[in-house]
Amino acid sequence: MADDDVQPTQPDAAALRAERARSLLAELALPEKIALLHQHAPAVERLGLRAFHTGAEALHGVAWLGAATVFPQPVGLAATWSSELLTRVGEAVGVEVRAKHAEDPSVSLNVWAPVVNPLRHPRWGRNEEGFSEDPHLTAELATAYARGLRGDHPVYWRTVPTLKHFLAYNNETDRALTSSRLRPRVLHEYELPAYRGPVEAGAVGAVMPSYNLVNGRPNHVARELLDELRSWTPASLLVVSDAAAPGNLVTFERFYPDHVAGHAAMLRAGVDSFTDNDADAQPTIDRITAALERGLLTEADIDRAVRRHLELRLATGELDPGLDPYAGIGPQDIDLPEHRALAREAVARSVVLLANDGVLPLGAGQRVAVVGPHADRVLHDWYSGTPPYTVGIATALAARLPGAVTMAEGADRVALRSTTTGGYLRPDADGTLLADGPDARAAAQIDITAWGDGVVTLRSAQTGALWSAAGWVVRADAERVGGWVVQESFRLHRHDDATWSILHLGSGRWLRVQHGHGQVAADAASLSGAERFTLRTVRSGLAQVAEAARAADVVVVAVGNDPHLLGRETEDRPHLRLPHEQAELWRAARDANPRAVLAVVSSYPYVLGDVADQAAAVVWSSHGGQELGPGMVDVLVGDREPCGRLAQAWPADESHVGDLLDYDVIEAGATYWYAEHPALYAFGHGLSYTDVEYTGLRLDGADVGPDAVVRAQVTVANRGARPVDELVQLYGASPGHRLQVPRRRLVAHARVPLAPGETRSVELEAPVARLATWDVTRSQMVVEPGLHELHAGPSSAVQPLRAELRVGGPPVPPRAAVGRPLRLADYDEQHSTTLAERTREAGDVVQPAPGARSGWVLLRSVDAQGSDSLRITLARTGPGEARARVEVRGAEDAAGLARGHDGAWQVAGTAEAPTDGGRYDWWDVPVAAGPGWESLVGKVVDVRVVLTGPVRAGELTAVGASPTP
Template sequence: MVDDDRARPATPSPLLVEDRAPYLDPGLPVEQRARDLLGRLTRTEKVALLHQHSPAVERLGLAPFHTGAEALHGVAWLGTATVFPQPVGLACTWDADLVRRVGEVVGTEVRAKHAADPSVSLNVWAPVVNPLRHPAWGRHEEGWSQDPHVTAWLATAYARGLRGDHPVYWRTVPTLKHYLAYGNETDRAVTSSQLRPRVLHEYELPAYLHPAAAGVVGAVMPSYNLVNGRPNHVAGELLDLLQTHAAHPLLVVSDAAAPGNVVTFERYYDDHVESHAAMLRAGIDSFTDNDADARPTVERVTAALERGLLDEDVVDRAVLRQLELRLRTGELDPGRDPWVVGPDAIDLPAHRALARESVARSVVVLENDGVLPLAPDAVVAVVGPHADRVLHDWYSGTPPYLTGLATALRDRVGAAHVRAADGATRVTLTCTTTGGTVRALPDGTLVADGSAGHDTSLVDVTDWGDGLLTLRQVATDLLWSGAGWVVRADARRVGGWVAQESFRTHRHADGTWSVQHVGTGRWVRVQHDTQGTLVAEAHTPDSAARFTLDIVRSGSQAVAQAVADADVVLVTAGNDPHLHGRETEDRPHLDLPASQLALWRSAAAGPARPVLVVVSSYPYVLPDDLGAAAVVWTSHGGQELGPGLVDVLTGDVEPTGRLAHPWPADASQAGDLLDYDVIAARTTDWYTPAPPRYGLGHGLTYGDVRCTSLTVDAGGAAAGVQDAAPGDPTAPAGPALAAHLRLTNTGTRTAHELVQVYVDAPGHRLPYPHRLVAHTRTTLAPGQDAEVTLTVPVRELAVRDVTRDLWVVEPGEYVLSTGPSSAHATHRAVVHLDGPAVPPRELLGRRVPAASFDTATGIDLVDRTRTAGDAVQVRRGADHGALVLRDCRTAGARTLTLDVARTAPGPASVEVRDATTDALLGAVDVPDGGSRYDWHERTVALVGPVGDVVDLRVTLRGAARLASVRAD
């Protein structure tokens, strides 16, 4: 093979060709400029651009570049920046304009970081649009809503703010994460999400397709997992589906270390050269692997080219997408870039004000018997682990300041009216070997040579549930940390990819205790040095140091003291975002920690009126006998958490927050964390047979808004095939229903109401989702009546017809309802839509994919080949599985042809029966030999007569795989 660099003629310096080089002409379209620039690169230069950290090409004016700056809810990992509420909190504002303004500030601060350090990428890795299918997902805090359409609506607004509104130049280039069907941290790089076509198109895809179609994102990141047996990083069909709907080509950036996973963990390919070629062919454009070391990526792609596994035009496509992205950031047009700011555009007064507004607007009042807003003269106790602390999550920036709840409340009502206690148990630990009490040296090093009662020996222990503890040195207010082997009290917060600030304890039979550092799994022992330094080194509790633990003050005592003379007690509960649920770790359960429930019951037992204030990254299952006067939820809100929360609690700001993620009534409603078939599992707010405790859209005002009537005008709307998907922001208006609601505010305060309309179709031939189809905000003064009309495009009623692969509104009755949430309908209206029925599934002379089944048991969706297509096989651990294909047209058929393969040696067969009569129609044995991708057509004569239209039940046994069924 001829070396490309030797074959290509030298390109003149851009300084000599400026007047002739189209890529330097800002008046030309970005696509034309990028293509011209691509043509000036050598093959070696192009391959080098495929890694996340790409080198400069000085002769063409290209600076060093890398993809990715974290901007989930503020600039992260780059020093001081404004920190806004987590996305799961921002979503509860139900305010796209506010969310857009937050995106603008975050984008501006990314620009400021870029001004201070040009290596800061203007390609931001946000928003995360994975629908929040299951509340146990560790990364719940990063998403927006359980409803994919609400997710798309708000994530589009955030991305629009990040992007800006200039037609050519982008403030930053947002990246959609994580594509696709990613919602578990347990085994996240090897689990395969099961997505049959309806679940794919109706539930998973909308959150990605709609922002892409709106033109507000410039990149997408595939997720670690597999879908139907194929790693998302080689899922070309899925990536093509997104690119087809995007307003312009999206740069596809791999997730960190995911390229290597395709070989090392997923074992989908045997070597990295082959896998890198497959990823590029599938649509990956940039490899985030081996940190800043581009060498392995460059070597693998180069080898793939030399071995003929990869054509250079595939590399060109990948590089072209990157060049288009970079041109959009103004990299080659600094004089024309409208988004340039100085490095001091951080933590501006307007940014602080918006952070506070965002917190207040995201707070959700879940229950209230009238205790809120707080009376102006009330004495308030604030207790619990979030009483006056503001915690960070993994993707938080470093806030310029933090203001907690108790501090903000004192600032608002005066210190004399506020009592505070965090509920931690204050202890001392004395080593049984040295006889010394553990104390902290000036540098934080913990040693066991102190004397009991010394200030440096006092430790506050906070129990985060299930035995997970943090230990805080009272004298310095710093947490114990096991980072670096020596145990020190030197951490201001829990943090890090692996949290170093969490511990567990073990009680021995003699009543002494040993301490385990969770981050390393090692137990604490005391060194044989002059001071008895504590180190996380022992392998077992028996080889660890033993301590006597003396309680100086119990947490319940401190809480009782704070509550003693209070009128109201705000009991804070919730999580630390680095513990019990975060990236790499799913939640162990959905309950509040037992220690927090005990604190709640202790505080609520007194005369003060108890208010539960949950500060968390996710919903909880609350006890039925909670007995709260009020329940309030907020996400971890960043620097203005305290002031924003106090604004709502005191009534200075009307509560406008509404849940974007339902809270289940019990854990069973959430279903299996790894089961992505929400239709079959009957999970999420769309399909659950029992209402959640708090539904989508739930949240109280301090007014009293009620709907008094609902009427729906069909306006001649009809059923039929739809030209656009539900929620498509680019679709024309089309025929619509008009829902007319009459509202009244019988309260004494102005109320901000979220008006919601849902649809059901109880008589539908398919399981039909209970889905939000329209919503709006309205404000009502005390005593005011108002009529609100919501337009419901007919396409919002559509489901995916998997037999023809299109959207269709089927004829029949649809029930539109309204109420304060998805869980409570106060009024309903029925409309009947006429139109053509969905025809039978054509089986005669046509391959019907097995993956398009209507129902299935004991079946897994798998990859038909490494590059394309789906098939089915018997679920691991089962000896057989079955699927049903409904309404199959078989008139005149004489034979059945099955496309079969096998997963392993051994028995393997497929039989087809009439699902109504159980009559056997045909059966085949799967041939031996070959790999799971060796497919065979097996044709059998139909046994007995077959009706014109039948439901087929197909049973797979043993190692059988099935791709399709055809009748002839």
């Protein structure tokens, strides 16, 4: 191309937005700017700014805004392992958000999705919202979904996605109070990659911090973490608070003395938008104004946040309606035929065939019984939208196999008679329950569905409506379980005289029959005031299931959870076991018919125990939305080959998953990276209806540098008679590493379609950087030189192919200690300590764990040559003896690197924390030399710091006349 043919460079869209935002900012008065910092920002009509608020829920479809297409839960979408599919789903959801916005301009184009918290622990109540336990797979899928939401226009965004929830948030138990202990290795190797991928890709425009604390500091004031996040992109990122989190800093966490100080700290840390007090912005305005008056903020702090707010709005085309490429989307673009087809495809591709002895796929001419609580239910979670229709498994299967399908939910059908009135409970015309039924016939019959741990839902057999107690009056008027506080769940209590009372779980009140008219209300404060009922079983659910199973050629037992019960936002799962009642229902079906398929519809993995051993086949789907039934049936009957693969392992035993609150995946042996026990169904596991053999693995180079991308050729052969869409997975391992590193971790994956009898090779690109660990000596990710391995196979547990990979480069040096403070938070091992905040705003330190009198941290490979003394920074957390003891032992090999242990620990010295000062008053204290001092001088050593009493320790420094260069 000739020089005069070179096209002028297009101006950078982000830079233009920033320039326009600065111009708008200059036109705003200070009160106007402050008002824009609340979630509900008022209009500034003279500048063309409409009223605006952050946040529309779009986790797997548009939520809370009326009818919209509902796709599978994210944990289900992840089982497709398909970035291409997730981008298409994101596009459909983004279109429907725009359609809702066109109908109602108050609908925000800043969507609060996707959730990228890695699924570290399967007991997390919000497990359904995340993608995978692998942070890199999470990043890949989240980036794809966010790209779909965002759109591909170079200037204007269809919607502006928001990453949730930053950071280290996997527990609902005391979620606004618990502190996640993240040493630097866990932070940089496991937690941050899930967020970094979408941010670096430019697929998101906002981030939401999580409620919890990390290392003692609330995430909403974690300036260092937010600075790290923003360092990944030159573009603007709006940081929006989670709901009510600004107030939590004072009311629950007690981290700041008042709301003015807390709000000021949030803005200084980099939070730009306050989601607090619902639509009432005045408290936020008053607190930020007071912070300015008290000198806790400057107007520059306000301007920085407002500029980011304006840049986000400019990205949506708000001020350029004539140029917005998405302005033509309207209400007619909801529930499009192509969205329905995509929803069905997403379900089918997410179904995972976990086990199969040949009973699947179902054949033509077979009689099939579909039984269990999910036989024909389609349930929704808190962030689900309202589907325009739903189709359950039994209905979809009956359409595919006309006349060959029977259905039985397996709920006990009962009638309850009041001992006060002598009448049976029945709903009147508006659903109100009255205790005046003359008999136990249809109007008085109730179906009891048990969800585990004593939690039940009660449904009128005549009307199909669930009992609910949204007020104090109990009515059979609910279509489904739902709401922030569930009103449709109950617990039954059996008295010694065989009568029963009913507790409404939402209110904590017992049901009582009111005098005079027999109306039932949830208003008894204690069991002693509760009504007693006699319970007549009209039909046994287990007997109904057994009867249906016996009459069928195959029985499909559909079990799982209700996403609003026993595991959801605000409530972690009580355990991982299949509910006892569902396990018994399974046994009743399987005893009647050994050709029994266990179909699990759930938001999370289960520990299945002997149920898995008994099943002729096991299949799993997340709650799939409106097309759950057709999508799953497509796989059950073989119209679609099963291609879903687990993005989260199913443990074999509850004890294998560790403590819900232990975020150090290395120490805890958590996730497939570090698990010490084999899973029942491993990460990446999933079967097909054919046999695939892995026959060859070849690398394009076995000696590479740490920045290389290795191309691996994996040869696979379809040995069966059906086509297959095989997911070829490549994992990295570093068995000779000096550190505790993942046993294996995903480095690449690819789909390869294979016809019956076909053999093909698939090329995968594996970045060597995926083998990196965090180097605490230089605060960077490094791939240590030496021998590594790549393994190929159909899952993380089955990898028949192996190739060696030698990585060159300099070794990690010892920690230089002389004149360079060693952060004790950079430990290699610890015992009975925790990480805490150095100050309210920055830094991490160590201290004995809650309830522990003492604890220690170990730093390996410390080069103390040239030192003649030690100093340690200490602070107190209370009165009493508070000291630190420094111990050393030799730890160098011929190359001067820490490879082993040489001798016993020797005391290098001790230090006592000064008696005055508080938690944030730090003292640089000399370490009085002990008998082991000579062991420290002139060697590479391991250093152990033992903390005793109410003491906090920050850095250890070796002092010498000639610091090591």
